[in-house]
Amino acid sequence: MNKLYVVGIGPGEYEQMTIKAAETLKNCDTIIGYTVYVDLVKEHFPGKEFLTTPMTKEVDRCVMAFDEAMKGKTVAMICSGDAGVYGMTGLIYEIGERYPDVEVEVVTGVTAAIGGAGVLGAPLIHDFAVISLSDLLTPWEKIEKRLLNAAEADFCTVLYNPSSKKRKDYLQKACDLTMQYKSPETVCGIVANIGREGETVKVMTLKELRDTQVDMFTTVFIGNSQTKRIGDKMVTPRGYRNV
């Protein structure tokens, strides 16, 4: 059987990969991914064939992965974080319908929400929502609705893709919507380049977050009504009753 693994490599640091992910990459013939992620793992897996496509060419990348697998190679498609959270696993299963002879296996990883939470302290101890601010494939009205509903229900909220060159004011918009239900003093945090060179972390209020510039490598955390600062950490308690 031709085999295609979809592998989440974690936030970026080799040690944050699962043992299974490292073994899968060690045992495969070909590693395929977006250029930036292939560069992150390259040095740890010498002797492999590496194939890349640019960021917007996700469909091409999946077809390439299946075509390589059809040649009899064991192929690993890599994603940062986990491949099942805004990653390639969905597209792989969709395109896989055309390749019944290739068996797909998912190897999970630590997504940015989890990796970033570990750097910030413990923001996600209680119920949370994960929302991408990218409106490339989702109408902005849908994103707006989710931001409002998450805020109204007092979820902790994690924002992926909080900014890009074309969407400079989206985080500001998201904070303004959130403040319709949450206090401007709500404890928030941002983490950039988790587990990579240049890792930065900052805890602040929602009001301060509104006026903060972030880039596409940043993950944003908005606390719930119980979230607090303990020292330089962002901590959400386990529940709403005293422990």
Place this chain on the structure above:
Amino acid sequence: MNKLYVVGIGPGEYEQMTIKAAETLKNCDTIIGYTVYVDLVKEHFPGKEFLTTPMTKEVDRCVMAFDEAMKGKTVAMICSGDAGVYGMTGLIYEIGERYPDVEVEVVTGVTAAIGGAGVLGAPLIHDFAVISLSDLLTPWEKIEKRLLNAAEADFCTVLYNPSSKKRKDYLQKACDLTMQYKSPETVCGIVANIGREGETVKVMTLKELRDTQVDMFTTVFIGNSQTKRIGDKMVTPRGYRNV
């Protein structure tokens, strides 16, 4: 400096632990956790001191961890999945205020939402909410509000702690609330014992989920309006426009 690591061991299978988690456990003196999780890792880390407390004794377990660290031992507190999602990290930081001489470090892991998604296919490719159905520390009205808001905004929803002896009908209630906004035909999935002996997985409709009995080792996934079945997998597309 006295050192306390809070380590997420992943869904259960040794290979799904991160490299960093395995190295941390290998290099520590004492491993502390809930009995079930200590039993899962014991064989892989011979020669360590293992300390356990029952499930409800979380505060005692944290105090024990700090007390052991104060003796000069390197201590690892373990949780299943990730320690930052309904895990011990929050409590560790709260109790840690009383132990300024102990340095806390978080080692992240694959939480059940991520691990279960990998088994089901790709249910969490788009925005999602994570909700625990346990009302031990959270008023049920708050849980209800979150279920309704998540359904209204068309989030994929992951349910932790979907059932226990005392809460036999909570999943049924959750499904009924969700059906106020989502179609009874919404694609759903359940995974039990992820990466452990007895792993089971099933894809079904929301209507069928309503009448399914699950236990506390099960994680439940409710799709969004776009989620579909591909073969025996549960797959959510990347967005709301055609790719």
